[in-house]
Amino acid sequence: xxxxxxxxxxxxxxxxxxxxxxxxxxxxxxxxxxxxxxxxxxxxxxxxxxxxxxxxxxxxxxxxxxxxxxxxxxxxxxxxxxxxxxxxxxxxxxxxxxxxxxxxxxxxxxxxxxxxxxxxxxxxxxxxxxxxxxxxxxxxxxxxxxxxxxxxxxxxxxxxxxxxxxxxxxxxxxxxxxxxxxxxxxxxxxxxxxxxxxxxxxxxxxxxxxxxxxxxxxxxxxxxxxxxxxxxxxxxxxxxxxxxxxxxxxxxxxxxxxxxxxxxxxxxxxxxxxxxxxxxxxxxxxxxxxxxxxxxxxxxxxxxxxxxxxxxxxxxxxxxxxxxxxxxxxxxxxxxxxxxxxxxxxxxxxxxxxxxxxxxxxxxxxxxxxxxxxxxxxxxxxxxxxxxxxxxxxxxxxxxxxxxxxxxxxxxxxxxxxxxxxxxxxxxxxxxxxxxxxxxxxxxxxxxxxxxxxxxxxxxxxxxxxxxxxxxxx
Amino acid sequence: xxxxxxxxxxxxxxxxxxxxxxxxxxxxxxxxxxxxxxxxxxxxxxxxxxxxxxxxxxxxxxxxxxxxxxxxxxxxxxxxxxxxxxxxxxxxxxx
Numbered sequence: 245x246x247x248x249x250x251x252x253x254x255x256x257x258x259x260x261x262x263x264x265x266x267x268x269x270x271x272x273x274x275x276x277x278x279x280x281x282x283x284x285x286x287x288x289x290x291x292x293x294x295x296x297x298x299x300x301x302x303x304x305x306x307x308x309x310x311x312x313x314x315x316x317x318x319x320x321x322x323x324x325x326x327x328x329x330x331x332x333x334x335x336x337x338x339x340x341x342x343x344x345x346x347x348x349x350x351x352x353x354x355x356x357x358x359x360x361x362x363x364x365x366x367x368x369x370x371x372x373x374x375x376x377x378x379x380x381x382x383x384x385x386x387x388x389x390x391x392x393x394x395x396x397x398x399x400x401x402x403x404x405x406x407x408x409x410x411x412x413x414x415x416x417x418x419x420x421x422x423x424x425x426x427x428x429x430x431x432x433x434x435x436x437x438x439x440x441x442x443x444x445x446x447x448x449x450x451x452x453x454x455x456x457x458x459x460x461x462x463x464x465x466x467x468x469x470x471x472x473x474x475x476x477x478x479x480x481x482x483x484x485x486x487x488x489x490x491x492x493x494x495x496x497x498x499x500x501x502x503x504x505x506x507x508x509x510x511x512x513x514x515x516x517x518x519x520x521x522x523x524x525x526x527x528x529x530x531x532x533x534x535x536x537x538x539x540x541x542x543x544x545x546x547x548x549x550x551x552x553x554x555x556x557x558x559x560x561x562x563x564x565x566x567x568x569x570x571x572x573x574x575x576x577x578x579x580x581x582x583x584x585x586x587x588x589x590x591x592x593x594x595x596x597x598x599x600x601x602x603x604x605x606x607x608x609x610x611x612x613x614x615x616x617x618x619x620x621x622x623x624x625x626x627x628x629x630x631x632x633x634x635x636x637x638x639x640x641x642x643x644x645x646x647x648x649x650x651x652x653x654x655x656x657x658x659x660x661x662x663x664x665x666x667x668x669x670x671x672x673x674x675x676x677x678x679x680x681x682x683x684x685x686x687x688x689x690x691x692x693x694x695x696x697x698x699x700x701x702x703x704x705x706x707x708x709x710x711x712x713x714x715x716x717x718x
Numbered sequence: 719x720x721x722x723x724x725x726x727x728x729x730x731x732x733x734x735x736x737x738x739x740x741x742x743x744x745x746x747x748x749x750x751x752x753x754x755x756x757x758x759x760x761x762x763x764x765x766x767x768x769x770x771x772x773x774x775x776x777x778x779x780x781x782x783x784x785x786x787x788x789x790x791x792x793x794x795x796x797x798x799x800x801x802x803x804x805x806x807x808x809x810x811x812x813x
Contacts, residue, residue, distance in 0.1 A: 340794075340796060433772075477772065479774070564799060576809055576811070583736055586735050594737075594745065612753075616756075617771060619762055622764075624770055656748055657752050673774045
């Protein structure tokens with residue numbers, strides 16, 4: 245087994261025992277990237293020399309001391325590019341500060357190494373919306389890795405990173421983790437500071453880990469969470485040791501099975517894998533109960549009103565003046581804005597800015613935006629009621645396995661509908677995790693399938709407990 | 719059937735996006751279809767339902783109004799596409 249496919253705890257032991265050095269880990273990562281990134285396209289850029297310099301100073305007595313981590317290319321790391329997969333920022337922007345999560349990881353000894361590809365400004369579920377390159381599914385070349393954190397999932401599942409950070413606005417950590425075959429966790433909204441994450445939809449965005457195992461996820465989460473005065477939505481909550489949840493059995497734990505998640509549109513092969521997963525949970529002594537989340541179907545429409553609305557406001561900052569692409573030779577300020585933005589943004593970003601601008605515009609605000617905000621209340625209340633009877637919810641992460649590259653290129657609505665199982669946790673601010681559950685054989689490939697667990701606000705511990713029990717028993 | 723006729727040119731101007739005619743036609747069709755789908759929200763009973771802007775309760779946050787470390791002028795201008803006399807340069811706005 246390659247060094248990069250070791251667990252964080254095993255790497256920690258080897259580092260502390262001086263069997264390996266932080267520089268060995270950085271070199272192993274760089275070697276893997278140089279050998280295989282040309283085919284997989286997980287990374288947009290990486291600076292081995294800078295990482296080796298950090299490795300020299302790394303303190304291996306720290307909890308993540310000397311561990312290199314891949315970073316989604318929308319999280320600011322001082323001195324590194326932060327392209328967001330966009331021509332708007334590629335080649336023209338160098339991050340002048342560290343995001344809070346990067347400061348925390350550095351304080352724990354980790355080394356941010358490499359910038360991972362993504363759908364442009366995190367808008368998409370396939371990474372095909374990146375303006376800067378194609379990312380493949382490492383389990384099935386020719387297929388999408390999912391998205392928007394497709395580079396992160398590809399790197400972790402494909403052995404090009406020990407672990408990575410992603411961001412999740414409507415499933416962008418969990419869905420690519422499911423499609424590539426790794427673990428992806430979206431924390432409770434407000435658990436992890438968004439300071440330094442390039443904003444897409446501020447009321448939904450959350451940073452989280454993509455890892456090879458549930459235990460690694462818990463360990464990384466320990467060093468991501470915590471109050472940050474620089475993020476006004478950051479929660480003033482204490483952070484438990486999430487690794488304490490690892491290894492606890494799930495006998496008697498009440499797990500809800502939302503009947504609305506097993507109706508139309510789900511691929512029968514995927515459903516079979518999930519049903520087997522549910523049987524595994526039962527064999528572990530969990531108390532499975534059918535529950536109802538009646539407004540599930542409204543989730544997609546709600547999300548695709550609210551997220552583009554927030555995005556249209558957030559992306560107004562790209563004005564070609566302070567940073568980012570600037571059109572040449574505009575004759576006046578209006579033309580400067582119109583052209584700088586037209587040249588800098590790709591098609592999906594333009595689509596969502598237009599949609600968001602429309603639903604916020606005079607005469608349509610009540611019909612779309614306010615209606616969606618009210619629908620969001622109903623979706624939130626569904627979960628509040630469900631969690632009176634259960635401790636955790638189980639469902640598929642994605643209704644389908646990875647498509648072939650290009651399959652949904654000209655059908656944005658169909659692509660949006662595939663987010664149906666991941667969006668509700670964002671709308672309700674709930675923590676959720678995707679764990680590998682098996683594979684389906686389609687298109688001459690064995691395509692990974694993820695099972696998703698959702699829990700109450702701030703109850704990541706239960707998620708990790710269930711996810712670890714499942715991972716161990718499968 | 720689409721009940722929408724999104725005025726794509728007006729919306730694009732509001733959004734400060736220049737569109738080619740091809741783009742305008744394509745986005746018009748795609749967004750009309752997406753908006754049709756959004757109409758499914760109208761079948762919900764929303765009478766008396768309060769809107770949610772954030773999933774968890776958020777309140778106004780204030781900080782002490784004091785000095786804090788911040789970018790130097792050079793750092794703030796480092797990513798500017800055009801910089802003149804230590805300022806951001808924009809096209810002429812006053813005749």
